[in-house]
Amino acid sequence: MxxxxxxxxxxxxxxxxxxxxxxxxxxxxxxxxxxxxxxxxxxxxxxxxxxxxxxxxxxxxxxxxxxxxxxxxxxxxxxxxxxxxxxxxxxxxxxxxxxxxxxxxxxxxxxxxxxxxxxxxxxxxxxxxxxxxxxxxxxxxxxxxxxxxxxxxxxxxxxxxLRSTKIGMVGFRDMRLYNTLYEGVSLKSKLGIEVEFVEMLEVVKASERVEASAVTAVLNTIQTAWNFQGTVDRQFLEQGIAYYLAIRKIALEKGLDAISLKDVDGMKKLLSYPPAVVFMLLADEAGLCTIPENDVMGAVTQLIVKQLTGQSAAYLEFYEYFEDSVLMGVPDYVPAEVVQERVNVLPAAFGQISGGLLNVSSMREGRLTIARLSNTGTAYTMHIATGEGHLCSWEEAGWTQPAPQLPSLLIKLDTKTEQFVQQISGQHYILAYGDCTSLLVDFCRLNDIEIILHHAAN
Known part of the structure; x- marks a missing residue:
């Protein structure tokens, strides 16, 4: 609109x-x-x-x-x-x-x-x-x-x-996490958002019906748009594209605005397919909000941020805390909107998970806002912080060497880290560039959502 x-x-x-x-x-x-x-x-x-x-x-x-x-x-x-x-x-x-x-x-x-x-x-x-x-x-x-x-x-x-939006959950409660769960009736009452579950078998069966010509068309697109570092197995790419096209078809049929997949215990464990490629295509080609690990409240936050700012509302997770900053990154992918120049992808393996294609793009630096909506029963809280994002050299132990430089930012917060982390509500927070606190605060007040705000004015 x-x-x-x-x-x-x-x-x-x-x-x-x-x-x-x-x-x-x-x-x-x-x-x-x-x-x-x-x-x-x-x-x-x-x-x-x-x-x-x-x-x-x-x-x-x-x-x-x-x-x-x-x-x-x-x-x-x-x-x-x-x-x-x-x-x-x-x-x-x-x-x-x-x-x-x-x-x-x-x-x-x-x-x-x-x-x-x-x-x-x-x-x-x-x-x-x-x-x-x-x-x-x-x-x-x-x-x-x-x-x-x-x-x-x-x-x-x-x-x-938001009252007419839907989140698609492919699978349920990845890794048996607790903070990714949600309370459906209060979520519907508070924001009007629906959560619709999709069986992974439905995705697999739909992917088997995808026409080869449709897969080839997407393959040609990403071969031009992405910078491939190293040789990637064509069959691996085609399988990921087939999963993407299947999920996109399901999303269109069900009117979904966001998607989360059962990542570790689903795509990786059951299908032996790390889904970074699938997420990237859903975000960049289908324009959907995407987040891994069946994180319902993370997806809800994404929809809020996207509606307010028009941005892709990428997710990041925490890796390290420092006195006045936090290291945030992802182990798999980010939307193209938040990267510098072209998307860079690299074949990589982590632990017992092999054969994956990883997004290793450098993220955009600058002023930003991170936020997450959470609930305790029927009471909802939005945790918001602002800061400056900077690139940082690091690696996560466990990747094949030389270890990939994961998409990440060292975020210098506008508050002491201790004050921020004592209110933290999950491993996934949603990113928007610029100071978006006014929009988020107005939205929360309209919807009777408690606000925990850390920014320069505090």
């Missing part, structure tokens, strides 16, 4: 005795700022508390039958609360922005229409009524909080989009 397909509503308010021309100008200017965010906007004229209720009735009529996913309640000055609630309560299920405009300063003299008198009279009322909202205000001589408004709107759209 692009920006212009996302629709929001804008309703300005002002008191009947305030200077009409002034507050109308303030409302018009605020509306233009909102339109500058690029969304389709449903709006109505200034709403006052006129005794006959004419403005309220007109605004209700203008909004009636309109579909929008966020409502901006913009106060140009003082307004008795009843006029605002008359408009907002019919739309109480829609996320709202309670936004107060500011006065101006002339020759050191402040002229105000008392918008924050109006917003402060409404903030607790909005909360007590159960509205899902954010409270924002302008400051004289400062720009409007448009970034915060935009962040909240993006969170509102992500919330709606």
């Amino acid at each position: 692009n920006q212009t397909e996302k629709k929001i509503a804008f309703v300005p308010f002002g008191e009947i005795n305030s200077p009409r021309e002034l507050i109308a100008q303030m409302a018009a200017a605020a509306l233009e700022e909102v339109k500058g965010l690029g969304y389709a906007v449903v709006s109505t004229d200034l709403v006052t508390d006129d005794e006959a209720g004419t403005d309220v009735a007109r605004a209700l009529h203008d909004l009636d039958g309109q579909s929008f996913d966020a409502l901006i309640v913009c106060l140009t000055g003082w307004i008795p609360s009843h006029a605002v609630i008359s408009i907002t309560d019919p739309h109480r299920q829609v996320p709202m922005v309670l936004w107060g405009l500011a006065g101006k300063r002339t020759n050191g003299h402040i002229v105000t229409t008392a918008a924050q008198a109006g917003t402060s009279a409404l903030r607790k009322v909005f909360a007590d009524l159960g509205y899902r909202f954010t409270y924002l205000y302008n400051i004289i001589d400062n720009p409007s909080p448009l970034e915060k408004i935009d962040s909240f709107i993006q969170a509102a759209f992500a919330q709606k989009a």
